[in-house]
Amino acid sequence: MTAIDYQQIIEQLHHSLSAVEATGETADYIPELAQVDANQMGVYVLDQQGRCYQTGDWQQTFSIQSVVKVLTLCMAYSELGTALWQRVGMEPSGTPFNSLGHLEHEQGVPRNPFSNAGALVVCDVLMGLYDDPLAALLGLIRQTSGNPEIDVNPVVAESEKSEGHRNMALAHLMKSLGNINHDVDDLLDFYFNACSITLNCQDLAKTFAFLAHRGRCPQSDQHILDNSQSKRINAIMLTCGFYDEAGDFAFKVGLPGKSGVSGAIVALLPGHFVVTTWSPGLNAKGNSQRGLQFLEAFTTETGQSIF
Amino acid sequence: MTAIDYQQIIEQLHHSLSAVEATGETADYIPELAQVDANQMGVYVLDQQGRCYQTGDWQQTFSIQSVVKVLTLCMAYSELGTALWQRVGMEPSGTPFNSLGHLEHEQGVPRNPFSNAGALVVCDVLMGLYDDPLAALLGLIRQTSGNPEIDVNPVVAESEKSEGHRNMALAHLMKSLGNINHDVDDLLDFYFNACSITLNCQDLAKTFAFLAHRGRCPQSDQHILDNSQSKRINAIMLTCGFYDEAGDFAFKVGLPGKSGVSGAIVALLPGHFVVTTWSPGLNAKGNSQRGLQFLEAFTTETGQSIF
């Protein structure tokens, strides 16, 4: 395969998208996120040969938010294997990210690991596997990204805790149904800290590169997942990565990916590239508006998608 | 890319799967389907170069059932384009295939075109586009498959009508909510006839080849969809093709695909191959048990999937 020079494509798309005033809203339920300028946009592409392409606010840091759910899932899955699926499903739920939805009638087993409920269960699993799961998670991100400075932003974490009643409700509900083992306050502490890890588009692209390289991080040469596991994580991203907009993302973009309410999106074409975008204006479903527009145009322009 | 010789792989998998007594049940709500021997299994692979590989009961005919929903969707989408999505969504529903689920609270707009509700809306669209939509559908299948003998099995169609109360309920509900334009009895007549089209694994693989060839049928050279449309149909198959088992199929098999209660499954890797299986024993979700087992083993064995 001949390598594509993505630089011109991403600059052009960034330029045309930036020309329009952002209409999305920043997440208002986390005070610390609400204050960010919605017009910012960063893009970073890392291809299979290790070449990188970047434009806009790609050096600007942001909190990882729900994008971290893929990493915690990989950690839990690599340890537990298929036993993990007794605690959390892998089906699209057809409901918003913070829904209590089906939990009540399904014994507290979340439909998939990318809903908030599912991510809490995965965090509960990690608390059973690691003495200090946050340190383990930070270790993974620092090694794969090659950036030892990456850390939790305590102001964001505090901000999330102060407004975390919906997640408290989810955790207590699942605990009442027997699918949370650890103390709820400790669990939410870990979860909010994990969501508050702060990095930039480059860090994020490097961290996710292993999912485009059959489970191996090309920078650090760590084997995080085997090839089959890596494919399966990608499959879950495709079917569940964008909450009740997952079908739309698959239809328009055609890549496995995951979004966060800070406006971050990571998407990847196995064997080809990882692309990260960050733009904090969100659409009604809680996904970055410009990020989605960029990625749809990007896969149309390059003709590259999994389909 | 070097071509893989699939023959040995599919024979071996067919052999080992056939050695175990089928545990799935044939569909019991359609009398005509209930009588079939659940132990049968046919496989057919058609690769991008036009080579074909087949084993088992691949010449045995069966009714197409829900697999036809992909074809009616392609017909409606190629005519209406994005206007189609005002009548039916493209999100996984998280509910069984015949669910009335969300319809009541979502103005009769089905979540996706592969639920029964969604397929009925697509049929309603086709009734507005064609004087004789069944003839148009049969025409498409006969041309793409190259088999002019393919036709509706009237005994199966009658059998479905006699037990079609759930689909009647769906159609009347959507009509009461304004999302069905035509007479409900005529609509169901068309729908049940479409589901009762009878063919074999070879016919089905040839018919679906256009979705692995960027929308063009390699046998008849018809341009059924453009490349972008073809990718998008594949995306919908991946996220919604297996009802509330779609996530599981993406996870285990990693290919866009569609199943029917007759035990048929079609799956494809764009640019590489179409594979069809038929084995009438169904699992609890209504998908062919052996078909799923075969396809999981097939993509593991070949290392080929979209992820």
Add this chain to the structure above:
Amino acid sequence: MTAIDYQQIIEQLHHSLSAVEATGETADYIPELAQVDANQMGVYVLDQQGRCYQTGDWQQTFSIQSVVKVLTLCMAYSELGTALWQRVGMEPSGTPFNSLGHLEHEQGVPRNPFSNAGALVVCDVLMGLYDDPLAALLGLIRQTSGNPEIDVNPVVAESEKSEGHRNMALAHLMKSLGNINHDVDDLLDFYFNACSITLNCQDLAKTFAFLAHRGRCPQSDQHILDNSQSKRINAIMLTCGFYDEAGDFAFKVGLPGKSGVSGAIVALLPGHFVVTTWSPGLNAKGNSQRGLQFLEAFTTETGQSIF
């Protein structure tokens, strides 16, 4: 107990309510009902001693609509006894009158006999008990009211049939789940005819008098239910008679009662009186707006309610 002279009370209330322009809307989904003047209002009170009090448009005829569900229930219950409750529940549903709500997950057994679904099941029961259930129903109404002229209005019945897709959906859904035995078209024919029986406030009060007289019709001396059964029907009216406004009616009015989309309401205080109102302007829940206002004021004024 000394008898109350209701005449002055009802005239005064009628007067003050009529002074305000009606804001309710006539039922728009049944063409024949939509054309009626929403400002009309009739009231009829029949006390335990047989004295009657009436005002306004009490002689104006209207279709009985859902009020008939109480009568069909009484007929089925007096024949089947407790066996009836295997086909339909007696719990408030918390959902609108035409909801498919819980049916799908509860084996097609409606929550109560006053939802449309529940009333259809009761009609299906009557079709098994009577050769001509419509004749039996008309016979009951004519005898208890003493008005042999009462009959179905065929224009209303036709009007309902033409828009009856929601009820068709309910009937087919329950048939698919095994809780409807008869042909769906025949069933709906009976149901729509029953709803289209036409009478006035006086007829309706006389027909319902047996529920205030321990099950015995004071005019015709028929024993329609025994005392215990009569109490139980009253209990179901109280908890389920006003769809998802049942709690509100119990709270504000404090009488067992039943409403219909034609704007009719019947309510009663066992051992004391039956009161019927008719005013076709409906509130958002599908209950007569002025009827509700009148009845709340009436029980406040007289100090008479079951609580």
Add this chain to the structure above:
Amino acid sequence: MTAIDYQQIIEQLHHSLSAVEATGETADYIPELAQVDANQMGVYVLDQQGRCYQTGDWQQTFSIQSVVKVLTLCMAYSELGTALWQRVGMEPSGTPFNSLGHLEHEQGVPRNPFSNAGALVVCDVLMGLYDDPLAALLGLIRQTSGNPEIDVNPVVAESEKSEGHRNMALAHLMKSLGNINHDVDDLLDFYFNACSITLNCQDLAKTFAFLAHRGRCPQSDQHILDNSQSKRINAIMLTCGFYDEAGDFAFKVGLPGKSGVSGAIVALLPGHFVVTTWSPGLNAKGNSQRGLQFLEAFTTETGQSIF
């Protein structure tokens, strides 16, 4: 009306019910309740003239549990009047007592004040009205019952707190939706203490006598509610007092009433009597099995009900 001598009736019913081994289960989710002997049964009747009738374990104390929800509702309603109904509805919910059910889609406004969610909102209201709402509640119970010894059982309260994750989930969910004003931990502390107030059948009957006396406590001559308010509380008890068994209780017993998981039931006929039963064996809906059997037989035997 001539007074009925209830003594013989209740003794006979108690005798025949006690002859059968209790099949109900004690509440297992509150450790302290699980240990009680399910075969116990107490009955107390207090008639309008102040005569009392009692049998069995009527002096045995138990925690009031959900029966307290009526008292907290009366306190909040007498202060706020109709403004209360913006915070909590008055419709039967059609769901179990601890359901998160509709909350998610209805802005955190519970369907009625007798679900756990509704009771938590009422407690939140009381926390805004009183400096020490628990003291106010205890004051009301002590004065109306004439028993100054009544108090919280701290062991039960602790036991509830340790297993209170479902209620924590409800409170956090409503707080995230803006319908809880106070600190969730403080709220649950008040709620669990209120549920753990310990008394016997006599205390409970005396406490509830005001609802059979038009809002006035006949023992202490306190005016707790006016006549209209008292009727309305009775209406809510009738439609919502027994969770998803409310229709069944109205049908079989025909009295406004309220149950608790300790096995307590209070029921009353306005102008006639209050009856309390206590028997800790519960049916599948969480209501006292023998209590229900007793009350059905009691109203059948005496011929007294509101219908």
